[in-house]
Amino acid sequence: MQQVADRAGVSIATVSFVVNGTKYVTPATTARVKAAMRDLKFRNNVVARALASRRTRIIALLFPTTGNRFSPTTSEFFMAAAERASERGYHLVLWPVDPAGDDLDDLVSGGLVDGVVLMEVRMDDPRVAKLSELDVPFTLIGRTRDSSGLPYVDIDFETTIEDSLDHLEELGHRQFGLVLEDLAGTPMDGYAPHLRVEATFERSIADRGLTGTVVYSESGSEGGREAARELLEAAPDVTAVLIMKDDSSAGLLVGLYAAGRRIPEDVSVLSIASSGAAGDQHYPRLSTMVAPGRELGTRAADALIEQLDGTSADLPHFLLPCVLRPAESTAAAPRSA
Structure with a gap:
């Protein structure tokens, strides 16, 4: 780490901040540190960092295993959330889960992830109750029947x-x-x-x-x-x-x-x-x-990471409507209608 610091012209602490994402570093300095890491073939040991900090800096996007539900809009959610997580020093993984939530215990209690984003939400979703019971930080892309006490982003x-x-x-x-x-x-x-x-x-x-x-x-x-x-x-x-x-x-x-x-x-x-x-x-x-897929994915990642980092005490409730894009399939009603 000292070699990276010397090559980038910064302190070891600054290198640590960039590697661990624990403190803001200007984009220019971050770029110098990452360039030095590449030049020196520095590899960040995620496992060692997790043992030391008791955090993996990995978040999971939970997606139901049933049916073929991965649409282009879903892909937009995922890619935007992954990009935002990376910008903030986290890794996002797509994690298929049983719709009943029976396999959430293994994911959460094993310490594999710091928090989760839950997609494809049902009105009465057992996965939400399970996550609350396990006391794991989470954010919904979607809303249950009563989401007033839950963190969520959703299409309006x-x-x-x-x-x-x-x-x-x-x-x-x-x-x-x-x-x-x-x-x-x-x-x-x-x-x-x-x-x-x-x-x-x-x-x-x-x-x-x-x-x-x-x-x-x-x-x-x-x-x-x-x-x-x-x-x-x-x-x-x-x-x-x-x-x-x-x-x-x-x-x-x-x-x-x-x-x-x-x-x-x-x-x-x-x-x-x-x-x-x-x-x-x-x-x-x-x-x-x-659908506002990219914005929802970005906001969901931000909402979860702010919980994990303790940077916001507010419960996120974001509703974003779809925007009309007229094309060739809509026109004036026939005169006989």
Whole structure:
């Protein structure tokens, strides 16, 4: 360590601060220290540091093992959180966990991580209760039924749905459909985003004097086709559809086309909590309520690290709405609507 300090022209204490992330060091000085470490092939011994400090400086992003739930938006959460953790001297690992939380004991009691970020939260999530019981620092990307006493960052699904309906109602639409993933009977039953979206949709549709129908889609393109069939059967006059299921969006479009409905001339389609890149994979390009994935990941990492470092006594409660990106799949309602 002395050789690194001499080469960088700083004190041993400064090198220690950079290595351990225990005190702020200016970016310029940090860059000099890291360059000296590379030149001298200095390798930081994480295990030795953990033994000395009783901290690993590793945080885990907990993700459910059930189903194929790693979407492009999830990837944005993860990458942003990992980058932010690295900037603040921590390592972030993706850790699959059982939806019931039965394997959390091994992760936490073994001292492998200093804290966790929990994703894919359900309204009544046993993992949250387990983490509280284990007394491990954690932050949620999501909200339970009552999150008033929990640290969380989340998409503001309520505002997102209101903004979606505003956009489509301004285009003259009055007959709406909502397509959600069918999670009934699965370990992810009670998934909070779906329940919040559905409740807000039904309440707002009633308040606005509009007509709305909710259908549930199985996975993949075939699930989207079947959802289109069910929706048109239940609501043949529908002119606007909100879908919150990326892997079924293409099937929904195909199902509507197969039924003789043109997009957007006959039916407008708006993708919810997705990304512009995902919307651009379809024809026509989907108008999208773009999820704030990177900002949520960054804020989640900050919220957890501030707990660990003791730099904030405030309980973080951040809600960020999706932002409308109009494209080719939404247009004025047909005159006959």
